Amino acid sequence: MALKKAKTGRRTAQETHYFDIKHCQICPSKVGCYKEGAKSKTYLIPLKSDEHIFQKRFQEAPYFKEKAKHRYKIEAKNAELENRHGLNVARAPGLLNMELQAATTIFVVNMKRIITLINQK
Structure with missing residues (x-):
């Protein structure tokens, strides 16, 4: 569904997904995601290593x-x-x-x- 996917950042690695606005305008779950009049839509996903995930779970214990x-x-x-x-x-x-x-x-x-x-x- 994403038009383009890019990996950015060295220290805080993120995966950026670029979406087509035409699909976002007719999407059934656009509430809270798509804003009227937006020219582009991106979604960032932070990439965490296994050590980060383990430490995060440990800190919640x-x-x-x-x-x-x-x-x-x-x-x-x-x-x-x-x-x-x-x-x-x-x-x-x-x-x-x-x-x-x-x-x-x-x-x-x-x-x-x-x-x-x-x-x-």
Whole structure:
């Protein structure tokens, strides 16, 4: 039924279908689809990979929604590690040095929390 079909976009791939207006004017299901006086009719279909579809279904699951409620707590701790304690930039090259920096930073933050808990009592 479509006159022409084209694939567009690199990052957000879409399939565009171009329709003949003469067919749209006499189509029984034109309500909500065809507007009077239109010169052309196109319909876009976003092309999603299997990974996108799987991730979309996962995000609609109750397990994900329950975990997302508690995410703000973890994000606040990560933001403290990155912004206040310099974990956003590696101080030395190499995976071992990055692991050492992460371990010492986490140790310092945990000690800081322990001290604040002791001082509260």
